[in-house]
Amino acid sequence: MFATRCAVRRLPQRAARRWAHTPATLKFNSVTEQDIAHFQKILPAASIISTLSPVSSPASELSIFNDDWMNKYHGKSTTVLRPKSTKEVSEIVKYCNERGIAIVPQGGNTGLVGGSVPLKDELILSLGNMTKIRSFDPVSGIIVADAGCILEAMSEYLAPHDYIMPLDLGAKGSCQIGGNVSTNAGGLRLLRYGNLHGSVLGLEVVLPDGTVLDQLSTLRKDNTGYDLKQLFIGAEGTLGIVTGVSILAAPAPQASSNVMLALPKYDNVLPLFREVKRQLSEILSAFEFIDRKSYELAVKHGQGRALNDEDVEGAECFVLVETSGGKREHDEEKLNGLLESLLEADEPLINTGVLSQSPAQFSQLWAIREGITEAVSKEGKAYKYDISIPVASFKEVVDKTRDHLKSKGLLHDDAVKHVVGYGHVGDGNLHLNVVAAAYTPEIEAALEPFVYELVASYKGSISAEHGIGAMKTHALQYSKSTTSIDLMKKIKALFDPKGIMNPGKVLE
């Protein structure tokens, strides 16, 4: 989760902690002036940015493509191509495949695992010029768009039709639907609208040999053979380039409300989640968990103006509940009913609850939850783990990590200051943040592989939503068996025998 829902901001620059591995066995050709000459035949001049002659763009023009969003990973590509059509993408890819030039597909470049920038000097193929909405059917809600469409632009396109995109995330002003599909992005609406494997109905993909795979179906149901498009959802650009996406939009809710609940103890989170699900049922759209320390950091760094001291007193943790439904009165009645029954229970699960009464208060409550990331980064250097574990184990994982650091003598003000947990309880997605005074090899050694092993011991995922990219290829085995990884490698070899598509990402 990130500090803001509506704008992409750069985090303070920090030194790279680990450099990604490049597969030693693969050799690719660098882009040459001859290649540029060829690209000039298939693309208009405006679609080619290159430091190579005769284009000779200044290096600075390349940097927004070479550097990732966190400014942590830095590619050395000489050339960015910005095709406008699937046909152009296909011609570029076909040529690169023949020439043995490696390609990094790039969307909005907001990925957080170093997948969207080159490891070396791979060609960058940016989808940023492919921004057409191809079709929208207001009856079924199915929208078909070029892969380069910005998520927010699609939301804006849908709004007057009373539809919303089935996903939403902090990066929406920059990330592209093709990038979202390629990372299988989760985000803020997953609890309600499910994941992209369910809502993406079709894809158009340029395969690594340049062939166009047209599975751009606008059907909700199609059981004719293997569902190949699923493989590209979350493949992080290693199996081909997504050029078109067909996706099911959701009817826009007519009303949204939220409430911040203060819990006397951590153990109440799960029974509370059950009760909230039962009572709010289909209108529940978020159930976000915030531990006490996360809350305090948010307050300390200016995010927590919505609660009074008495609301907070004695609370071990907080839960933010959001509803979205078809009728405001009904939703409010349900929320009020929930609050009453919670407060009147014999052994109440909550101490208190603050219900937003206006759009401004609604945003203030969200600001606490969404401000944690920023607050954490103001407090110190954060080791961030975006993990999926069974909901029942959230507390255990935070506690075990803290205990482990303590046993290593690292839990004090000059080393690790806080171990905090927050995240999407509804999705089993915990953001485990270890806030340190500084990044040190000692802390890193204490944390890894400890955290990955801990996650593995719960059959958890070391990457709930951000993907593997270049950052976690070496850790894949903590979440996937050798059998799985071997099969992935075979699939990769089948689609991309020369390995030109985003080399060194996902698989080592």
Add this chain to the structure above:
Amino acid sequence: MFATRCAVRRLPQRAARRWAHTPATLKFNSVTEQDIAHFQKILPAASIISTLSPVSSPASELSIFNDDWMNKYHGKSTTVLRPKSTKEVSEIVKYCNERGIAIVPQGGNTGLVGGSVPLKDELILSLGNMTKIRSFDPVSGIIVADAGCILEAMSEYLAPHDYIMPLDLGAKGSCQIGGNVSTNAGGLRLLRYGNLHGSVLGLEVVLPDGTVLDQLSTLRKDNTGYDLKQLFIGAEGTLGIVTGVSILAAPAPQASSNVMLALPKYDNVLPLFREVKRQLSEILSAFEFIDRKSYELAVKHGQGRALNDEDVEGAECFVLVETSGGKREHDEEKLNGLLESLLEADEPLINTGVLSQSPAQFSQLWAIREGITEAVSKEGKAYKYDISIPVASFKEVVDKTRDHLKSKGLLHDDAVKHVVGYGHVGDGNLHLNVVAAAYTPEIEAALEPFVYELVASYKGSISAEHGIGAMKTHALQYSKSTTSIDLMKKIKALFDPKGIMNPGKVLE
């Protein structure tokens, strides 16, 4: 859609209209007495049914496994194995792979496309003895079960926990969760809870060489590499044997209502669908379309007791709307509000609406919709097409098919009596039924490939939910490009190089 929600019934027996193709190139070994001797080493006696010595079961014991639900496809297998554990499945498959014995995985044997029975004398591996619920987490709603669990048994297991399965279908008393996953079954809840690609969270699969692929995750979010399990969803047993399934159950709705709407004209269906979606939003759980002739057939054959003559007068078609929500009063208020606004509109989209007032009336309204299949089969011989097309084209496809038959001189009482359409508007899934006096080669020739070509011209699917099985392998190209089919074949070869897994199904 089928005549009943709660029981599996055999349709009247009818002659097979087309026999499936067996791939000429593949040669397999028949099961021998030596093989039986080997199976006896790895399985208890009760798990082996075989006409071969020394087991020597009577042939009649094999027939429920060899004959499909429609009694249209008939295998000639000598041997059915009913393992109780994944380990046993793995040992059987490993052995068969080495020996070149082909295997048909079989669940509840309720499939409608001949996929679940052998084409020749393949070994049948029935999952019917693997019926354990492995775990259930009442907080997240994630249930993990053996593949052989009957869908209805899983629903019953969940009921006391206030959860429901995210899918429901007429065959629920017999079909198994492994079979549902393998056919990517749609059914009655898809509009509300989405498809299995979204709700299946993990699978355990025995691969064609006997290796166990454990991707039995209980996580809602996991972005660690390619999502391999997706390939098995809808693979109809051709890539491996599903032995375990992890799936997200949905909180049980507290209340359900329905209403039958009579429309003056077909053209109103789509605007009505939009309006209903807008007003009912998250509580809409079904939007089923019934054309006038389908309705009349239902009445004629005893299904239509719920509407009066004046409700029906002047109606060109009907729509059944169902709501399921968390609070009865709210849902009824929304439904009443919808009906009022529909009736008071300047140009009303509906003539009238009948709202169920009791559980009995609720069932009576559903009985009309669900009784069509039975009514159609009483009226004559039905050519049934289970197609997906853009919702906007439903009427056109029915009309074009009727016109085409007319132009061939086949639209009269001795040939084609009716061309009717009904189905899940919400899912874009039309059941196009051509009701004839008898099955004749002339009618079949007029219908095929005409209907498949028509479907293809809308970029539709020739199989919305039933799959390809043995029945439609030759027609796959109407819904999938050569590029897609070639890739599917490569995937098949990658997983199953010897082709032992359900040969002749899905791919020719």
